[in-house]
Amino acid sequence: MKKLVGFLFVFTLVFNMMAVTNANEASGSGSVPQPDYLPYAEVGVLSEGLAWYMEAGEETDSFGFIDTSGKIAIKARFEAAGIFHDGLAPVRIDGLWGYVDKTGQFAVPPIYTGVGRVFEEGVVQVVKDDKWGYVDKTGKEVIAFDYEDTNPFNNGLAPVKKNEKYGYINKEGKEVVPFQYEAASVFSEGRAMVKLKDKWGVIDQNGAEIEKPKYEEAFPYSRGLAAVKHDGKWGYIDLSGREVIQAHYDEARPFQEGDLAPVQIDGKWGYVNKEDTMIIRPQFIDVYTVFSEGLALVSIENEDENEMLGYIDQTGKAVVPYSYDLMGSSFSGGLATVADGGQGSFYFMPNPLNVQTQEPQTQSALPSASKVMINGREVSPEAYNIGGNNFFKLRDLAMLLNGTDKGFEVGWDQDAKVIRLITSKAYTEVGGELAATGQHTVKQAAPAAAKLLVNSEEARFTAYTLDGNNYFKLRDLAQALDFNVSWDAASNALTIDTKSGYKPE
Numbered sequence: 001m002k003k004l005v006g007f008l009f010v011f012t013l014v015f016n017m018m019a020v021t022n023a024n025e026a027s028g029s030g031s032v033p034q035p036d037y038l039p040y041a042e043v044g045v046l047s048e049g050l051a052w053y054m055e056a057g058e059e060t061d062s063f064g065f066i067d068t069s070g071k072i073a074i075k076a077r078f079e080a081a082g083i084f085h086d087g088l089a090p091v092r093i094d095g096l097w098g099y100v101d102k103t104g105q106f107a108v109p110p111i112y113t114g115v116g117r118v119f120e121e122g123v124v125q126v127v128k129d130d131k132w133g134y135v136d137k138t139g140k141e142v143i144a145f146d147y148e149d150t151n152p153f154n155n156g157l158a159p160v161k162k163n164e165k166y167g168y169i170n171k172e173g174k175e176v177v178p179f180q181y182e183a184a185s186v187f188s189e190g191r192a193m194v195k196l197k198d199k200w201g202v203i204d205q206n207g208a209e210i211e212k213p214k215y216e217e218a219f220p221y222s223r224g225l226a227a228v229k230h231d232g233k234w235g236y237i238d239l240s241g242r243e244v245i246q247a248h249y250d251e252a253r254p255f256q257e258g259d260l261a262p263v264q265i266d267g268k269w270g271y272v273n274k275e276d277t278m279i280i281r282p283q284f285i286d287v288y289t290v291f292s293e294g295l296a297l298v299s300i301e302n303e304d305e306n307e308m309l310g311y312i313d314q315t316g317k318a319v320v321p322y323s324y325d326l327m328g329s330s331f332s333g334g335l336a337t338v339a340d341g342g343q344g345s346f347y348f349m350p351n352p353l354n355v356q357t358q359e360p361q362t363q364s365a366l367p368s369a370s371k372v373m374i375n376g377r378e379v380s381p382e383a384y385n386i387g388g389n390n391f392f393k394l395r396d397l398a399m400l401l402n403g404t405d406k407g408f409e410v411g412w413d414q415d416a417k418v419i420r421l422i423t424s425k426a427y428t429e430v431g432g433e434l435a436a437t438g439q440h441t442v443k444q445a446a447p448a449a450a451k452l453l454v455n456s457e458e459a460r461f462t463a464y465t466l467d468g469n470n471y472f473k474l475r476d477l478a479q480a481l482d483f484n485v486s487w488d489a490a491s492n493a494l495t496i497d498t499k500s501g502y503k504p505e
Contacts, residue, residue: 043346052081074104085118125150155388159184177207188220211241222254257291280316292330391471406498
């Protein structure tokens with residue numbers, strides 16, 4: 001698998017061929033219900049409750065969408081179709097691509113010769129007159145068609161190609177990292193892989209070099225580590241570029257659910273943890289999906305040297321028995337799209353573990369390197385960057401805004417188990433606000449389940465827990481409390497203006 005170039009949309013039944021899992025026993029046991037076959041020639045991967053389906057025609061095939069029960073949600077009338085993400089899916093009609101919503105109406109008109117696979121951070125890359133640019137979810141062209149190649153946005157930046165070199169732009173289309181690289185990955189966990197003189201290195205969101213180019217191949221970061229190839233062998237580095245798992249594997253892929261990573265030794269795949277302990281012994285000849293909702297699709301070789309596929313759990317047990325004809329996707333919402341060569345071939349398989357969320361989706365939290373200004377005054381809260389967004393402790397922000405026209409009180413209702421924010425009220429200190437922990441390092445953040453009310457109205461906030469403290473997305477707080485937040489890439493400064501109302505990105 002080639003790692004780091006391009007996210008051009010490819011129409012086919014994609015089974016997320018990116019990661020692996022292994023069984024401790026090659027002849028696993030398990031049972032699944034009798035398949036309820038779908039009456040369609042082909043069926044795609046479920047995403048957001050819908051999957052594309054294909055109706056075979058005498059001259060041309062047509063594509064539409066079905067729901068999880070197999071009922072047609074959007075009738076087949078397209079020449080090709082992709083997956084839904086953020087409520088939209090790419091489709092092709094009369095040779096041109098656009099995006100439809102879940103009613104089948106075009107949100108982005110079909111006027112493009114090529115498109116990206118999915119929307120990320122509210123935009124997607126599209127092709128017009130052999131040049132790439134970006135449109136938003138209304139179809140508005142928001143970044144000019146100036147590029148030879150583009151990739152999705154992540155952490156607020158996207159790698160694009162101009163004059164045969166890659167650099168990074170922000171969502172205003174401004175150059176943030178100079179065009180100087182032979183190839184470049186999307187940002188993940190605040191880091192990106194870049195290629196110079198045929199070697200891969202690591203940079204941060206300001207373009208600063210974390211690790212000089214020295215690797216033959218590399219995967220983007222996942223769960224705080226990145227798989228890299230050095231002197232013909234694979235190992236893992238952390239977010240600082242430090243080697244934490246020695247390069248001694250023949251192949252390796254990113255860490256995934258369960259903090260397990262597939263690695264290959266002597267032609268067989270197994271799984272290691274972050275301490276480089278082999279959790280599932282090498283025994284698989286191939287791996288087809290990442291772990292998702294507790295299961296992954298892998299293959300073994302039987303006594304006759306024939307490949308057989310099955311789903312295993314994170315102990316390596318074959319939960320769905322190995323079969324010659326089986327092929328399937330990752331699980332999503334408790335279901336996987338499976339083909340087994342039976343009647344009609346395709347069906348939706350319920351997760352035998354009856355698990356839809358195997359674990360909280362942790363993310364790496366990077367200490368924020370941005371300067372923070374409030375109404376022209378520099379402050380120093382202990383903030384983190386998670387997924388390209390800034391997160392603050394709620395009481396730290398309340399302390400910083402105290403005395404401004406956007407100050408607010410914070411209270412805890414023990415009976416209702418809810419945090420209450422009261423606007424236009426002085427903040428009452430409880431102690432510990434703005435205190436430095438002295439451990440401002442890269443950490444794993446778990447989603448927080450905190451419920452908040454703003455002036456008795458429930459509000460939605462993205463929040464994560466780090467070291468027992470809840471950190472809240474700054475832009476969510478800005479929207480709820482109506483103050484403006486802006487970021488200047490040139491000075492790496494985050495500015496909070498309480499005299500101005502909230503303005504969306």
